[in-house]
Amino acid sequence: MNAPRRQRAFVTGGTSGIGRAIVEHLAISGMNVIFTGRNQERAAAVCSATGARFIAADATDRAACDAAFAEVSALFDGAPDLFVSCAAIVFESPLTDTPDVIFREVLEINLTSSFRYSRACFDAMKVLGKGAIVHVVSDAALVGIHHLPAYSVSKAGLLAMSEALAAEAVMHGVRVNAICPGAVHPGVQSTPKGYEHHAEDDSKWARAPSGRHGNGKDICDAVLWLASDSASHVAGATLRIDGGASAAMRGGSRG
Amino acid sequence: MTSSFRKKILIIGGGAPPGSAIVGHLSGTGSLVAFNGGCQEQGLELAKATGATFIPGDWQPEDGVDRIVSDAVDALEGLDGLVWAGNSTHAARISETTDSAWDAVIEHNLVAPFRFAKAAMPLLSIGGGIVFVASGAAARTEMELGACSVAGRALLWLSNMLAVEGGPRGIAANAICVGEIDADARPFIDEPQLRDLGPAFVPPAGRLASPEDVARAVEFFLLRNNGTCTGTSLTVDGGLRSALRANKVHGA
Numbered sequence: 080m081n082a083p084r085r086q087r088a089f090v091t092g093g094t095s096g097i098g099r100a101i102v103e104h105l106a107i108s109g110m111n112v113i114f115t116g117r118n119q120e121r122a123a124a125v126c127s128a129t130g131a132r133f134i135a136a137d138a139t140d141r142a143a144c145d146a147a148f149a150e151v152s153a154l155f156d157g158a159p160d161l162f163v164s165c166a167a168i169v170f171e172s173p174l175t176d177t178p179d180v181i182f183r184e185v186l187e188i189n190l191t192s193s194f195r196y197s198r199a200c201f202d203a204m205k206v207l208g209k210g211a212i213v214h215v216v217s218d219a220a221l222v223g224i225h226h227l228p229a230y231s232v233s234k235a236g237l238l239a240m241s242e243a244l245a246a247e248a249v250m251h252g253v254r255v256n257a258i259c260p261g262a263v264h265p266g267v268q269s270t271p272k273g274y275e276h277h278a279e280d281d282s283k284w285a286r287a288p289s290g291r292h293g294n295g296k297d298i299c300d301a302v303l304w305l306a307s308d309s310a311s312h313v314a315g316a317t318l319r320i321d322g323g324a325s326a327a328m329r330g331g332s333r334g
Numbered sequence: 335m336t337s338s339f340r341k342k343i344l345i346i347g348g349g350a351p352p353g354s355a356i357v358g359h360l361s362g363t364g365s366l367v368a369f370n371g372g373c374q375e376q377g378l379e380l381a382k383a384t385g386a387t388f389i390p391g392d393w394q395p396e397d398g399v400d401r402i403v404s405d406a407v408d409a410l411e412g413l414d415g416l417v418w419a420g421n422s423t424h425a426a427r428i429s430e431t432t433d434s435a436w437d438a439v440i441e442h443n444l445v446a447p448f449r450f451a452k453a454a455m456p457l458l459s460i461g462g463g464i465v466f467v468a469s470g471a472a473a474r475t476e477m478e479l480g481a482c483s484v485a486g487r488a489l490l491w492l493s494n495m496l497a498v499e500g501g502p503r504g505i506a507a508n509a510i511c512v513g514e515i516d517a518d519a520r521p522f523i524d525e526p527q528l529r530d531l532g533p534a535f536v537p538p539a540g541r542l543a544s545p546e547d548v549a550r551a552v553e554f555f556l557l558r559n560n561g562t563c564t565g566t567s568l569t570v571d572g573g574l575r576s577a578l579r580a581n582k583v584h585g586a
Contacts, residue, residue: 220491237484
């Protein structure tokens, strides 16, 4: 008897932060993983640690994203079983000091690139009548983070995109769900200026009411569950994974 | 009433309902109103009918927003309120939404209000306010209005974040989530509409909200609010989004 086919996963933003952790944990779980990102050096480290395959594609470059998805389709000979949308940047500034070009860049990476990859993945998955999409959103989409307004706005839009797509996709056997992590180690590290380890700055982020930060396994366990048959009736869900930080006022790190 | 007590309000998207009703209603309260939106002929007609000042100009060029806001501030001799009512519709599911339609919806319904708010914030008087007229799909996602749901939700967050930034200067920022209104001239994004939304759902209240209903909500936020009501959204849809299947109250 042939061994069961390995599940195929496609992850954006897999060279660092939560995306990297997801690539690692999906690979450990036995999945065949392809991930995108910008940085070859960081990507090489992820590849050698996990056996996953890297495709360079900057999320602001639509042609590169389209080419990356075409390559994913060719390598997987069709749709992935699981798409995890993770690429994102943060920008820390009041809206009144946020240049238009930066506002648009935050939207392009955090929202539009996810929309475009999700649209492509859903198109491919619905041919097969199955598939799972998980959008890594943020608890900033549940209640905005006041010093990250452009980021919060983009993530609120991403959550609505996940919901709207979930409604139509589930009719084709494709389940779309959103997870909303709070502060995570490793967390989002990219800003318009580059790579700044943003979310790992403990002077910015206190521990959650749970007594600790989130970690990569916390996030990936949720992704694996949402991708599994155990979640076969779960579509359009929003899963808060932040140790209770955003659940109530004075609940902890989010104040 | 002396002019110093008359609130000076700029309305963006005044060329079509509900924006045009907001122009008329706020002018009727004694406020000094300037508005942008619609063609020259429509603008001058509305100005004549309401006593408001028409500020012509296209917001899309790089300096367009700043010019409209500064022309309005010149005309009004100050600014106490900004109303953004420039929402456009595009009827398509997420999977059907083309790049150009998506970009247009994001630009019209999210980036434009961001730019107007950013231009107006430093010019607003202490105790002033911003009101965004958003789609009902912002509050509750609509499958057939994919990109509009996305831009709408993001607009609510924009409003919330501006409430935080404006708070120390007493500037309130609020949003109104409008369901289908009883008016014909809904502005559409210039792309083929892929979904026919059909006749409007009759909400539990038994009738669609009118542009005037929306205008009264704007009046509340700008003229009857001491600044503590900020970072909120008010849904004006006759109860349609208050429960699943609320459209069944009055039959199919």
